Amino acid sequence: MENSKRPLILASVMLAMFVSAVEATIVSTAMPSIASELGGFSKYSWVFSAYLLMSTVTVLIYGKLSDIFGRKRVFAFGMLLFLVGSLLCGLANSIEELIFYRFIQGMGAGAVMPIATTIVGDIYSREERAKIQGYLSSVWGISAVTGPAIGGILVATIGWEYVFWLNLPLGIVSLLGVVLFLKEPANTKKPAIDYKGAFLLTAALSSLLYLLVEGGVSFDWLSRQSLILAAASLVLIALFVWAERKAADPMMPFEIWKNKTILYANLVSLATGVILISISSYLPTYVTGVMEQPAAIAGFTLSAMSIGWPLAAFFSGRLLLKIGYFKTSLAGGIFLVAGTLLFVLMQPGFGPLWAAMSSFCIGIGMGLTSTAFIVSIQAAVSYEQRGSATASNMFMRNLGSTIGVALLGSILNSSLLRYFADNGENYSLSSINDLLSVDSRAGISTQTLDFLQQALAGALQNVYVVTAFFALLSFILIFGLRGQKGVKSSVK
Template identity: 55%
Template structure:
C-alpha cells in the first residue's frame, strides 16, 4: 500500500498544527534521550556497577536505532506513516519503562536495545510526515521549528538529567518519556488521517538482516577487543570474518534487490557521498563528546552531575545557533564555505578537548563542547540542503534517510570504538601502576564517579584512577581531533556552488 502523496496536503480539514505539535513532542523525546542518559550514566554505573560495560548502554540503543531507520522508512511506504510511527513510539515507551526497572547493567543494556528498536521509527517517519502535510514553500519554516526542538531538548537534557540524578533517582530519566510519549501518540492517532492505496512492495528483509549482523559483530569487536579478548585471538578473528562476510553479502544483495534498503546509485553523486561520509565521522565525534565528557568532569575534575551536564549544554547551545545562521550563510557565501566554517569549528573544539587538563575546570570543557556544537550545526544543516537539492522528489526521502543512517552508524560505531579505546588504555594503565593484591580494575572506577565512595578510597588509588582516566580520555579526544581534520579535508573536495 502506498499513500497518495497529495492527499494530506489537499485535505483542508487536516489539523496540521496539532499533528506538528505531536511530531515535535516525539522529536523532543528522541533528541533528549542521548544527553539526559549521558549525564546520568555516572550515577547509574555507581548503583548498578559494570563500568566495563559502560559503552554498551549507548551502543545497544544506537545499534538498533541505526539498523532500523531505513527499515522503518520502507515500512512507512508500505503500510502508511501513522501505524509505523505509533508502533515505534509504543515500543520506545515500553523500553523506557523497562530501563527504569533495571537492577543490573546487563538488564539495562537489554532494555536499551528494545528502546532503540522503537526509537528508530521516530525521526525518519516524523520527518516524512512533515514532508507529506506541508508543501515545498512551507517546509523551510517547519524545518526551523524542528531544529529548535533539537536545540531546546539538547539544552534541557544535561541540566534536567543532572537535577533528576541529584534530587530524585536516575530511573526517572527513563520514566519521564512515558507521559510525553502518550501525548504524542494521542495527537497522531486522532489527527493524522491517511488515504492508502494498495500496491505490492518487496521489503528487503535479507538486506536488513545482513546489515544488522555486520554492524553487531563489528561493534562487539570494537568494545571487547583488547579487554575480554586480545586483538589477535580466535574470537576476534571469527567475528571479523563474520562482519566482513555480512557486509560483502549485504552489498551484493542491495545491488540485485528490487527495492534495496540502501540504493547505492545516490552515492554516485560526489557531494552526497562526501556529505554522508562526513556525517559518519561527525557522528563518531558527537558520541565521543556526549558519552565521555561528563565522566571526565565528574570523575577527574570532581564536579557534580549538574555541572557535568552544563558542559554538554554548551554544545547544545552552539548547535541550534549555528543551524539558524547556516541558511543565511549559504545564501551569502555558498554551501562549501559554510560547511568549511563548520569544519574549522570542529577542529577548534577538538583541540580544546585534547589540551584540557584536570585543573582546567569545567569552563574549558564547555568551551570545547560549544565549538563542536557550532561545527555540528553548520555542517548538518548544510548537508540537508545539499542532499535535497541534488536529488529528485522521488529520491529525496531515501537520500535524506541515508544521511540520517550514516550519522546513526557514526554514533553507533563511535560509542563502541571510543569505548573500546577508553577501556583498553585504562586497563593497561591500571595493570602497570597498581599491585595485583590491590585488586584495582575497571569497575573500581565506579567509585570514582561518586563523591562519598571516592572519599573512602586510599589517596594513591584515587590518583591512579584519575590519572588513568585522564590519559585514556586524552586518547579518545585525539581520535576526535583526527576525525575533525579528516572531515575538513573531505569538505575541500565539494564543488563550490551556492
C-alpha cells in the same frame, strides 16, 4: 495537506524530536550515577552501544517502510516500541538488564528522528524547509536547558529511573498529534520488504560492534577471535551490498548515492557521528570523575553543545540559500576541528568552563553541517525516495556513533588497563566506579583517588585524540561538496 494542520503536526514532530534529544543528554548525564549504583563500568559503553546498534540497523528499515506504508503507521509503531523500552529501562535491576532493555528502546528509536524529519520534508516546500529546520533544531536548545537540569534533579532526588520514564508522557502526546492530524496521500505501492538485507546488515554490524567493544579488553586485537570477527564483518558487509544490488526494492537504494550531495553528506555524517557520541558519552565521565563536579555541572558542559547546535542550525538554513552548500558545510567543519582540539588540550585543572566551551564549538559545527545536509538531501529526491534518502543520512550518522562508541569504549578500557599494568597496579575497570559519585570518592584514600583520576584523564585524552582525527577527516570530506550551491540548485 491542510495548511491549518501543519502547525499542529510540526509541534508533534518537534515533541518527538525533543524526546529523542533529551534521551541523549539525560542518559549521558545520569550514566555515572547508574554505573555507580548498578556497577559494571567495563560494560559502560554497552549501554550506549545496544541503543545505537538497534537504532542504526532499524533506521533504514523504517525509512523504507515509511515509503511503502506511509509515515504515520511506521512512526506510531516505532514510538510505541521506544516507549515500552523506556519503561523497561527504568525497571532494570542490573547493568545487563539495562543493556537488554536499551536494545528494545533502540529498536523503536530508529523510527522517531528520521520519520519525524521526513514528515517535515513532506508537508513543507524546499524553500520553507530551510526556515523550518531552524525551528526543529531549536529542540536541541530546549533539551539542552531542560534535559540535563531535569536529569540532575531526578538523579539527585527520586532516582535515575525517571530519566527514562520522562519519555512516557511526552512520547504519548507526540504520538497522538501525528496520528490525529497527519493526512497522507493514498499509497498503491505493493509492499516489498527486504528481509535479507535487514538480516545481513544486523549480523554485519553486530559482529563489528562486538569486535570494537571487546577488542583489547576481553581478547587481544591480534587474537584468533579478533580475526574471525573482522573477517565475518567484511564478508557480511559484502553480502549486504550484493543483496541490495539484487533486491527488487532494496532497504538501501544505492542509486541515490550516485548524487554527489547525498554521497559526501553521508560520508561526513559518518565521521561526525563518531564525534557526537564521543562528547555525549564521555564528557560527563570526565567532568564527574576527574574534575569531581556534580551531575548538574556535567550536564551543563554537555548542554553547551546542544545550545550551540540550534544557534548554528538557525543560521545554517539561511546560509545555505545565500553563500552555498559548500561554504556553509566548510564553516561547520572548521568548528568541529577547533572543538575537538580544545578537548585534546583539556587538563583537569582547566575546570568545567573549558569543557563547556569545547562542547559549544562542537555544537556549532554540528548545527551548520547537519541542517544543511538534511535540507539538501530532501531537495535532491522525489517523495517516493525521501524517506529512504533521509534515513540514509540518519543511518550514516548513527553508524558513525555506533562504531564510535564501540571503538572509543575499547580505547578507554584498554588505555586504563595499560596504565594500571605500566604502574604495577592490579586495579580492575570496576574501580573506576569509585570516581563517579561523591559518596564513593569519600571511601577511598587520597593516593588511590589521585592515581585513578590520572588514569581516567589519560585514557579519555586518548579518546579525544581519536575524536580529533575524525573531525579532521570530516573537514577533508567536505571538500567533496565543492560546487554544490544550495537548495535551489539541488537535483529535483
